[in-house]
Amino acid sequence: MNKLIPPFIILNFKNYPQSIGNKGLKLAKIANEVAKDTNTTIIVCPQTVDIRLIAESVDIPVFAQHVDFNEAGSFTGNNLLEAIIEAGAVGTLVNHSEHRLKLSDIERIIDRAKNNNFYTVVCSNNIKTSKAVAALEPDACAMEPPELIGSGISVTTKPDLVKRTIAEIMTVNPKVLPLVGAGVSHGEDVAEAIKLGAKGVLLASGFVKSKEPKKVLQEMAEALIK
Amino acid sequence: MNKLIPPFIILNFKNYPQSIGNKGLKLAKIANEVAKDTNTTIIVCPQTVDIRLIAESVDIPVFAQHVDFNEAGSFTGNNLLEAIIEAGAVGTLVNHSEHRLKLSDIERIIDRAKNNNFYTVVCSNNIKTSKAVAALEPDACAMEPPELIGSGISVTTKPDLVKRTIAEIMTVNPKVLPLVGAGVSHGEDVAEAIKLGAKGVLLASGFVKSKEPKKVLQEMAEALIK
Amino acid sequence: MNKLIPPFIILNFKNYPQSIGNKGLKLAKIANEVAKDTNTTIIVCPQTVDIRLIAESVDIPVFAQHVDFNEAGSFTGNNLLEAIIEAGAVGTLVNHSEHRLKLSDIERIIDRAKNNNFYTVVCSNNIKTSKAVAALEPDACAMEPPELIGSGISVTTKPDLVKRTIAEIMTVNPKVLPLVGAGVSHGEDVAEAIKLGAKGVLLASGFVKSKEPKKVLQEMAEALIK
Amino acid sequence: MNKLIPPFIILNFKNYPQSIGNKGLKLAKIANEVAKDTNTTIIVCPQTVDIRLIAESVDIPVFAQHVDFNEAGSFTGNNLLEAIIEAGAVGTLVNHSEHRLKLSDIERIIDRAKNNNFYTVVCSNNIKTSKAVAALEPDACAMEPPELIGSGISVTTKPDLVKRTIAEIMTVNPKVLPLVGAGVSHGEDVAEAIKLGAKGVLLASGFVKSKEPKKVLQEMAEALIK
Numbered sequence: 001m002n003k004l005i006p007p008f009i010i011l012n013f014k015n016y017p018q019s020i021g022n023k024g025l026k027l028a029k030i031a032n033e034v035a036k037d038t039n040t041t042i043i044v045c046p047q048t049v050d051i052r053l054i055a056e057s058v059d060i061p062v063f064a065q066h067v068d069f070n071e072a073g074s075f076t077g078n079n080l081l082e083a084i085i086e087a088g089a090v091g092t093l094v095n096h097s098e099h100r101l102k103l104s105d106i107e108r109i110i111d112r113a114k115n116n117n118f119y120t121v122v123c124s125n126n127i128k129t130s131k132a133v134a135a136l137e138p139d140a141c142a143m144e145p146p147e148l149i150g151s152g153i154s155v156t157t158k159p160d161l162v163k164r165t166i167a168e169i170m171t172v173n174p175k176v177l178p179l180v181g182a183g184v185s186h187g188e189d190v191a192e193a194i195k196l197g198a199k200g201v202l203l204a205s206g207f208v209k210s211k212e213p214k215k216v217l218q219e220m221a222e223a224l225i226k
Numbered sequence: 227m228n229k230l231i232p233p234f235i236i237l238n239f240k241n242y243p244q245s246i247g248n249k250g251l252k253l254a255k256i257a258n259e260v261a262k263d264t265n266t267t268i269i270v271c272p273q274t275v276d277i278r279l280i281a282e283s284v285d286i287p288v289f290a291q292h293v294d295f296n297e298a299g300s301f302t303g304n305n306l307l308e309a310i311i312e313a314g315a316v317g318t319l320v321n322h323s324e325h326r327l328k329l330s331d332i333e334r335i336i337d338r339a340k341n342n343n344f345y346t347v348v349c350s351n352n353i354k355t356s357k358a359v360a361a362l363e364p365d366a367c368a369m370e371p372p373e374l375i376g377s378g379i380s381v382t383t384k385p386d387l388v389k390r391t392i393a394e395i396m397t398v399n400p401k402v403l404p405l406v407g408a409g410v411s412h413g414e415d416v417a418e419a420i421k422l423g424a425k426g427v428l429l430a431s432g433f434v435k436s437k438e439p440k441k442v443l444q445e446m447a448e449a450l451i452k
Numbered sequence: 453m454n455k456l457i458p459p460f461i462i463l464n465f466k467n468y469p470q471s472i473g474n475k476g477l478k479l480a481k482i483a484n485e486v487a488k489d490t491n492t493t494i495i496v497c498p499q500t501v502d503i504r505l506i507a508e509s510v511d512i513p514v515f516a517q518h519v520d521f522n523e524a525g526s527f528t529g530n531n532l533l534e535a536i537i538e539a540g541a542v543g544t545l546v547n548h549s550e551h552r553l554k555l556s557d558i559e560r561i562i563d564r565a566k567n568n569n570f571y572t573v574v575c576s577n578n579i580k581t582s583k584a585v586a587a588l589e590p591d592a593c594a595m596e597p598p599e600l601i602g603s604g605i606s607v608t609t610k611p612d613l614v615k616r617t618i619a620e621i622m623t624v625n626p627k628v629l630p631l632v633g634a635g636v637s638h639g640e641d642v643a644e645a646i647k648l649g650a651k652g653v654l655l656a657s658g659f660v661k662s663k664e665p666k667k668v669l670q671e672m673a674e675a676l677i678k
Numbered sequence: 679m680n681k682l683i684p685p686f687i688i689l690n691f692k693n694y695p696q697s698i699g700n701k702g703l704k705l706a707k708i709a710n711e712v713a714k715d716t717n718t719t720i721i722v723c724p725q726t727v728d729i730r731l732i733a734e735s736v737d738i739p740v741f742a743q744h745v746d747f748n749e750a751g752s753f754t755g756n757n758l759l760e761a762i763i764e765a766g767a768v769g770t771l772v773n774h775s776e777h778r779l780k781l782s783d784i785e786r787i788i789d790r791a792k793n794n795n796f797y798t799v800v801c802s803n804n805i806k807t808s809k810a811v812a813a814l815e816p817d818a819c820a821m822e823p824p825e826l827i828g829s830g831i832s833v834t835t836k837p838d839l840v841k842r843t844i845a846e847i848m849t850v851n852p853k854v855l856p857l858v859g860a861g862v863s864h865g866e867d868v869a870e871a872i873k874l875g876a877k878g879v880l881l882a883s884g885f886v887k888s889k890e891p892k893k894v895l896q897e898m899a900e901a902l903i904k
Contacts, residue, residue, distance in 0.1 A: 021312035066303025077292025077325035085248035131813035357587035475762035518755025529744025538699035
């Protein structure tokens with residue numbers, strides 16, 4: 001997935017009412033516009049059912065929020081990687097705080113993703129799980145302290161945690177991009193994350209639930225490359 | 227969901243390689259054609275990521291293979307009912323043999339579906355679980371003996387099981403449509419199911435993996451209303 | 453399990469620090485004493501690891517808090533029914549609010565329990581899930597509104613809910629004993645439950661975390677048979 | 679847990695009918711005897727319900743097959759660490775192939791175990807998951823190729839896999855003891871594992887289902903320290 005050039009802003013649309021269907025499409029178009037205007041890499045993660053709608057309408061990368069590890073076959077109700085790819089997604093979140101996975105399944109998902117040239121951003125919750133994720137060789141690891149998710153208090157208010165997490169990821173596997181998330185709501189949070197060594201941020205409510213999503217994303221995008 | 231008039235044929239596309247994306251769209255169009263030609267009710271259940279593509283292209287009802295019970299909010303990677311509906315689905319399979327759910331979650335899904343005028347076909351695996359499902363008041367209950375799923379040996383080879391299941395469902399809740407599935411591959415299997423009292427059949431490989439899906443579906447549709 | 457004569461008081465020891473090991477043994481001995489003094493049926497449900505210790509020391513019935521559905525074989529870390537029985541338990545809670553199970557697994561557990569003459573008390577959370585449980589033919593169904601569990605506000609403050617639940621269980625399967633739980637903390641709660649038609653109560657903190665467990669249990673036992 | 683001196687033989691009793699209750703006690707006594715005779719470290723992992731019975735009767739270390747991550751409190755049917763400890767266990771298997779856990783839960787279990795001076799042997803299935811486990815800082819990591827578990831074909835038939843796994847664990851965290859398992863059935867399998875650098879072996883059927891458990895264990899113990 002060499003076309004994804006860090007630093008990134010990854011926008012998780014979650015199951016928020018503000019991001020369903022056409023509302024999500026509008027948000028994705030805003031992200032597309034801001035990415036072009038600022039020449040930054042912004043990734044959107046709509047719900048599975050909205051991936052194709054959005055992937056057909058924007059030029060920025062579209063990620064799934066989750067894919068299952070199984071191969072094609074007799075499985076019902078799973079998110080099959082190959083189907084997600086055909087619909088236009090080029091990567092996925094894995095092991096999000098709201099969708100924790102078994103260690104062995106994370107490894108299988110990463111492995112299958114690699115074989116399909118599909119980008120993986122695996123979420124973690126602290127230093128040790130970030131190191132463990134790095135050992136699994138995903139493309140990126142996004143560390144999010146669970147207690148700050150959706151809180152509006154940025155992960156960057158814990159600079160030591162961020163720095164140590166990044167250092168430990170680098171020690172285990174310097175090819176893994178270190179990202180951070182949780183509570184990221186302002187341009188300054190993004191600037192701070194980059195200053196601490198992160199190669200990008202993962203956020204959801206700070207964009208999706210913002211009254212001025214375009215303005216806030218623009219600030220973040222500018223902070224990303226300042 | 228009074229627009230769904232039994233008897234039904236429900237086609238589960240599963241995660242089969244033969245049913246992904248445009249291949250699934252072709253299968254759905256075949257189902258659409260057969261439904262029109264035979265004036266029968268045929269329902270297709272594509273993967274979540276393909277729901278919108280197919281719902282926009284056919285007139286027959288499109289179901290999800292699974293929805294999660296949660297309401298809109300801070301959830302990642304779940305199939306939100308409201309998003310599935312906006313994408314064009316009008317119902318869902320619940321508790322498929324390959325996606326078993328907790329009892330309390332099945333009840334919540336049915337409850338939320340009812341409030342959204344969304345059709346639920348809850349799968350069960352024997353007489354007792356069928357009775358339990360009936361008590362939860364879904365629109366339909368599809369009993370599938372797990373050992374016959376994908377076997378090519380039709381559930382109707384167990385006529386006593388089918389008849390007793392239907393009788394027990396009726397005793398608990400006569401409003402629940404009794405369906406059967408597993409191994410249904412031929413028109414005669416459908417005819418036999420209807421004769422035994424089922425209001426429809428649920429099948430997957432018998433259609434999706436058939437070399438002549440149109441021919442086999444046509445036979446089934448004709449058998450459904452004979 | 454015809455030796456269990458209703459009405460019952462079932463005491464769930466949970467994972468409370470007050471009920472571990474020797475502390476749990478003391479609580480079980482109190483229950484044993486009260487049962488004898490009042491000539492009532494009181495059942496204790498210690499943690500799995502404490503079942504043998506307690507079953508060897510008291511005459512009252514000892515239940516597990518959970519058993520797994522699997523048969524003996526290559527399974528690791530599961531609660532095997534046969535091992536639980538050899539340790540002295542004569543029954544189990546199933547599908548407790550804090551240990552919800554898949555519908556099909558509940559059915560398998562009940563089936564395996566019946567074949568081993570092992571008593572099953574399956575928990576439910578509302579009227580519909582209680583009906584579903586009754587259809588699965590356990591020995592008893594204990595309805596507990598989740599929002600009242602551990603609240604100190606008794607389920608009997610919802611008399612209509614209790615009466616309707618019992619009536620519906622009876623309709624589906626009159627052989628299933630209807631029990632209620634959640635917030636039961638006083639003798640009067642038990643008296644009220646019995647008056648509403650319940651054949652017993654399920655409680656945890658009201659006994660385990662009480663400062664005077666013997667006194668409170670004595671009151672409850674007397675209320676049970678008044 | 680500095681009293682556990684490698685190399686080890688860890689005997690997983692699983693849910694085998696041959697290891698329940700008094701049968702498990704006999705097997706544990708055999709292990710106890712062999713450990714004394716050969717002056718080796720042999721650990722037994724009975725079912726949770728049998729931990730106290732066995733821990734009271736033998737001098738060798740007793741491990742649980744699984745503990746849950748939760749702290750003491752309102753949890754039902756879980757294996758609470760503190761209760762397992764009070765019953766006499768000094769360690770636990772974690773994430774066994776037949777009881778896979780979420781990455782974040784493995785980390786929490788290890789963390790809670792450390793705070794309670796409780797030994798953790800975390801299972802893994804390949805090189806990458808072994809590295810990930812090492813990053814979580816358990817006491818030991820037992821790599822078991824799933825396809826060989828219970829097969830009678832020893833993991834040591836894949837010497838390169840064993841050596842590379844050990845090397846990678848050492849790179850991430852040299853304090854983690856590297857163990858191997860799957861198909862270990864003979865003294866020579868143990869000798870080979872030690873020769874390849876493993877600090878011990880994890881086995882189940884090779885001992886529990888053996889017709890001559892004492893003889894086979896004696897051979898293994900001798901091979902361990904040869």
